[in-house]
Amino acid sequence: MVGTELVWEKCAGLVVETEAYLVEGDEACHTFKRPSARAFVERNKPGAAYVYFTYGAHWMLNVLVKGGPRDGIILIRALEPRRGIDLMRKRRGLEDVRRLCSGPGKLTQALAITKRHHEIDLCSDPAHCFRARPNDNLEVVADPRIGISCAKDFPWRFSLRDSPFVSVPVKRPRR
């Protein structure tokens, strides 16, 4: 998904950072402890939006993927704003383009994503979808997930190499 364009009504941005959560056996995935999350996976097709509220303040946008034992939920963590930037600025109350969508809670605020988008199909609505883009030299790096308190070792945070739009800069080896 990194490198695709997330289209959201009047706004759009390049996906530059995601995190993968595995439905089976991943302690950090909602399905590990929540029957409601498992029911969501059961009743939905791949491409369904999984939107939830956390820390009493922030919405998180996730996408359901399916592949048998590799069923998963992908958290969209950061975007490089491409369209509707002034609208994003207004919603965020910020000017700096790099800070508009550089975090999972920031991008939902910039795109006005809330509970009402939970469970919508992101494969059938042109106003809410991921568009493939021609990417010639796309370099994606994998690192440990951040912001979680368990299963920290899985290197399932994926980001566009050297993107200045990610949430937390990827640690680069010194040279």
Next chain:
DNA sequence: CGCTAGATGAGA
């Protein structure tokens, strides 16, 4: 720049 505190609501 880095660090910390605290807001705030839903699920279990």
Next chain:
DNA sequence: CTCATCTAGCGA
């Protein structure tokens, strides 16, 4: 009680 976060406020 925990939590896949963010920002203001403070100090260097």
